[in-house]
Amino acid sequence: MKELEQIRTMYQHKNKDIHNLDTWNEVKNLFLGKNGYVTSCMKEIKNLDPKDRKSFGEAVNQLKNEITVLLDKKKVELENLEIEEKIKSMPRLDLTIPTQEECGSLHPVTIVQQKLIDVFRSMGFAVEDGNEIETEYNNFEAVNIPKHHPARDMQDTFYLNNGQLLKTHTSASQNRIMKKYGAPLKVIFPGRCFRNEELDASHENTFFQMEGMMIDKDVSISNLIYFMKTMLSEVFGKEVNVRLRPGFFPFVEPGFELDCSCPYCGGKGCKVCKQSGWIELCPCGMIHPNVLTMGGINPEEYQGFAFGLGLSRLVMMTYGIDDIRHLNGKDLKVLEQTKVK
Numbered sequence: 001m002k003e004l005e006q007i008r009t010m011y012q013h014k015n016k017d018i019h020n021l022d023t024w025n026e027v028k029n030l031f032l033g034k035n036g037y038v039t040s041c042m043k044e045i046k047n048l049d050p051k052d053r054k055s056f057g058e059a060v061n062q063l064k065n066e067i068t069v070l071l072d073k074k075k076v077e078l079e080n081l082e083i084e085e086k087i088k089s090m091p092r093l094d095l096t097i098p099t100q101e102e103c104g105s106l107h108p109v110t111i112v113q114q115k116l117i118d119v120f121r122s123m124g125f126a127v128e129d130g131n132e133i134e135t136e137y138n139n140f141e142a143v144n145i146p147k148h149h150p151a152r153d154m155q156d157t158f159y160l161n162n163g164q165l166l167k168t169h170t171s172a173s174q175n176r177i178m179k180k181y182g183a184p185l186k187v188i189f190p191g192r193c194f195r196n197e198e199l200d201a202s203h204e205n206t207f208f209q210m211e212g213m214m215i216d217k218d219v220s221i222s223n224l225i226y227f228m229k230t231m232l233s234e235v236f237g238k239e240v241n242v243r244l245r246p247g248f249f250p251f252v253e254p255g256f257e258l259d260c261s262c263p264y265c266g267g268k269g270c271k272v273c274k275q276s277g278w279i280e281l282c283p284c285g286m287i288h289p290n291v292l293t294m295g296g297i298n299p300e301e302y303q304g305f306a307f308g309l310g311l312s313r314l315v316m317m318t319y320g321i322d323d324i325r326h327l328n329g330k331d332l333k334v335l336e337q338t339k340v341k
């Protein structure tokens, strides 16, 4: 019995030394293991005098239970401690710290294109999408530029191995759209164009145009002037004037270069209009009868106008961007400045 008391006291000391699972296992083995103190006492029971066996047996069992309970309690404490340590060492996420707002925005070309679409839609125009990979027929032949025509040299073209090409102008969609809608029609079709250009501040190899066509009976140059003037006044948010100068494009007759009175100086002359008071904006003209015929429309019955606005250049002007290459570049500062807040 005295020995049991010593074992109990010994355990109480050892219990304080348990700081992790390794020492817990060591202590458990020391007392309850195969040759542990308590186990050895239990083995002794059979050798005792029969009159002492019962009381000693009960005392050993009680000691065993006490130590088992204390060991179990210790184990739970150690496991909880381990979890707490893990939590402490994890990076803390404070959801209450205010974060910097990092929001994306629409590209300036998209913003201006959407504005133009809204204006034309309000005037009854449908909006079509064009292909970026086109047939040579649609890009050239169908707009009255047959093989070996010198006008092909004006648009240095990326040809693909399969004989198709990257469209050099949105006019490439004219034929498909005429065949799709027939006459009368009012359609705009913005799109990305590609030319193998010598790059500079106003020439990119990949740029945007927005084309439009109106075909009906009795359509005249006056209609063309009206729609262009309305569109540009809406885009610049103020009344502008337009003027036509002769221009040559095989798919229109007569063909024009349309200039817009400078919206920045009101025509007095400034940096944007290079002191001329006018800005060259949009080639256009009355659709050539050959083009109408190839599109399945009878030129004896219908006439129409077409225009091909240089959308990328309009965007540059709208936002005062001095180099077209910014529009395809990766400088996020450009987007930051044109961001719609």
Ligand code: FA5
Binding pocket: 168, 169, 170, 171, 195, 197, 202, 203, 204, 205, 207, 208, 209, 211, 249, 252, 255, 281, 282, 283, 284, 285, 306, 307, 308, 309, 310, 311, 312, 313, 324
């Ligand atoms: C054409 O592409 C004709 N298809 C436009 C047209 C349509 C005329 C319908 C008549 C009727 P042009 O090659 O001039 O035309 O290009 C039209 C506009 O696209 C130019 O005024 C210019 O603003 C823009 N543009 C042309 N090449 C580039 C380029 N490399 N980089 C940026 N913008 C360009």
